[in-house]
Amino acid sequence: MSIVTHSLLSIAVPLYNEQDNVVLLTEKIHESLVGYTYEIIYIDDFSTDTTRKVVNGMNDEKVHLIALKKNYGQSLALAAGIDHAQGEYIITMDGDLQNDPSDIPQMLAYAVNDEYDVVTGIRQKRKDTLLKKIPSKIANFLARQVTNLDIKDNGCALKVFTKDIAKELNLYGEMHRFITLLAHLEGAQIKQVPVKHHARHSGVSKYGLERVFKVVADMMLLLFIRKYFQRPIHLFGIIGVLLIILGVFINIYLLIVKLGFGEDIGTRPLLIFGLMFILAGIQLFTIGIVMELLIRTYYESQKKRPYRIKNITIGGKSA
Secondary structure, X not given: OHHHHHOEEEEEEEXXXXXXXXXXXXXXXXXXXXXOEEEEEEEEOOOOOOHHHXXXXXXXXXXXXXXXXXXXXXHHHHHHHHHHOOOOEEEEOOOOOOEOHHHHHHHHHHXXXXXXXXXXXXXXXXXOOHHHHHHHHHHHHHHHHHHOOOOOOOOOXXXXXXXXXXXXXXXXXXXXXXXXXXXXXXXXOEEEEEEOEOOOOOOOOOOOOHHHHHHHHHHHHHHHHHHHOOOOHHXXXXXXXXXXXXXXXHHHHHXXXXXXXXXXXXXXXXXXXXXXXXXXXXXXXXXXXXXXXXXXXXXXXXXXXXXXXXXXXXXXEEO
16 A cells, blocks of 8 residues: 555546536545545536636645636546646546545555556446436447457446556547547556446536447447557458459349340449448448548647647646
């Protein structure tokens, strides 16, 4: 335990309209980490309430506030916090008080004593509505089937990372939901532990059904990165060959119909629509992947970050 208490910890917490939760959350973190050396990094994702004012008003020297210039979403807000973090261990959690900071010490113990790179929580007795739990269970099941990584709760925001692993993560879109998988792709050793879960203390959930579609799209991208990033010909080549074979069979069939039975094949709408759907699907999927890779190249080759910070304060004062 002495190794942990003498190492700087960074707790990165994205915030969006959490004015009624952030003070109590700060108090709970302080209570849970007595004897530890730590910094709390709040990332305000362009809240429309008084969240920033409340954080700065605490005048807490342990509290850093990163105020983003516009609403970027949770993934980029979390990326900003990780980039700013100086700790040997970086802890992520939500700002709605559903995660319990009292679980942090036991998770840190696994990271230090057992040398795990990532310790991730499994929410016990979730205090969420069915609107959140059912899509979450479906997404977790699909993630396990697609990635072959047995993570039981990808949606739990309470995680402990070593600094080396956290700094290598590149978060875009809704990738924070698959941050454990991203760490696994970096070679991280992962430990899952049960953690407490509470009902939201105040405010409203930012979760909606539209995010399910974003999660599915990001999962498809992760599948591509995991299996075909270094050998895309294995994906596109196989699809191309299959389409060529299908096209050959169709042409042979149409040739037989035309020459053998004298039927007109040029006006068959099923053939036209089938070809259009196949070509459009391949083009859209390919363009999506190419654009994603171009965006990553644009930011990473120039060492740019896909977010802009308005200001940073420590203890309510400009850093």
